[in-house]
Amino acid sequence: MRIPAAIRASQRSPLLQVVKSAAATIAAWLIAGWVFPAQLPVFAAIAALLVVQPSVNQSLSKALERSIGVIAGVVIAVALGLLFGSPTWIVLLAIVVAMLVAWVFRASPGTGNQVAISAMLVLALGSSSPEYAFARIVETLIGVAIGIVVNALIVPPVLVAPALRDVSLLGREIAASLDRLAVALPEPQTPAQLQELMLEVRLLRPMKDAADASIAAGEESLTLNPRRSTHRAELREMRELLERLSPIVTQTIGMTRAYFDHYDDTIGEEPAVVAIAEQLRRAGHDVRLAVQVAEASPEPETLTSTIPALTAPLVLRPPSSQHWILIGSLMEDLRRIRGELLDED
Numbered sequence: 001m002r003i004p005a006a007i008r009a010s011q012r013s014p015l016l017q018v019v020k021s022a023a024a025t026i027a028a029w030l031i032a033g034w035v036f037p038a039q040l041p042v043f044a045a046i047a048a049l050l051v052v053q054p055s056v057n058q059s060l061s062k063a064l065e066r067s068i069g070v071i072a073g074v075v076i077a078v079a080l081g082l083l084f085g086s087p088t089w090i091v092l093l094a095i096v097v098a099m100l101v102a103w104v105f106r107a108s109p110g111t112g113n114q115v116a117i118s119a120m121l122v123l124a125l126g127s128s129s130p131e132y133a134f135a136r137i138v139e140t141l142i143g144v145a146i147g148i149v150v151n152a153l154i155v156p157p158v159l160v161a162p163a164l165r166d167v168s169l170l171g172r173e174i175a176a177s178l179d180r181l182a183v184a185l186p187e188p189q190t191p192a193q194l195q196e197l198m199l200e201v202r203l204l205r206p207m208k209d210a211a212d213a214s215i216a217a218g219e220e221s222l223t224l225n226p227r228r229s230t231h232r233a234e235l236r237e238m239r240e241l242l243e244r245l246s247p248i249v250t251q252t253i254g255m256t257r258a259y260f261d262h263y264d265d266t267i268g269e270e271p272a273v274v275a276i277a278e279q280l281r282r283a284g285h286d287v288r289l290a291v292q293v294a295e296a297s298p299e300p301e302t303l304t305s306t307i308p309a310l311t312a313p314l315v316l317r318p319p320s321s322q323h324w325i326l327i328g329s330l331m332e333d334l335r336r337i338r339g340e341l342l343d344e345d
Contacts (some may be wrong), residue, residue: 024151044116048147050062069112076097078129102116166214167214178280181197181256181259212242219239256278283334
């Protein structure tokens, strides 16, 4: 029987993240146990485990969420304990009250759950005395602090490599789409080939979204990160490259769609088509070149010259009447692609 996808991630977390979480949990347990030897340091261990996140910025957010949730839950547990004593049903009452309080104050789901869990643990594991409650708050803060320190000091995660990978994949797929259209333009196409062109070019949008998300994750990983100065310029360059490539994605899809919609078997006989196909190949070359520059590749690929190919606008004779819409559309999109690649306003 296959394990449901709902309980499995698409990829494993880095092993380093597991090691850091384990180290923070162990350290929190030992230190909080030394400070409060009379109680098992459960609150400290849970806090440290939850606070170690993929980025330092996320760790601070989780620390705030955890701290507020614990304080609110402990206060609710103490108040209910003083009012009703210690019957077993008070645990269920504490959970309900905690959830309602979180709802009233519009707490996030994580904070709301933490309020209820903390109230339940205080009543189930200890007592409802103010001294016990204060000790659990301090214990939680110890775990939170240790989680932040461990995440910040032990190789803080910097998600620059995934961003560069996704931007590079996007650029190379744009170039491949331009090349495919250049090959298709002068030659007769079957309906299946036209459908294949459309299916492949439509992959550019999710790839662009993935690159955007990767860059955003990289930018977040640098927030409050001691290593941010080393990588900030790289991410800024990737963001600028993505901003140049994003319009080209739209134009490449639009060109392919125009060819799909206005195709007939005589398009290849149009004199302008050969020239446009050559310009598409040159545009693909320049997209690859832009990606290579962003990758800081020491040696260019064999098939990609280091000199931009789109050095001059294309001038054509008027096409025949049945193809002027397609030719005009392709020319306009080529003009826009050229403007993006050459940084022309």
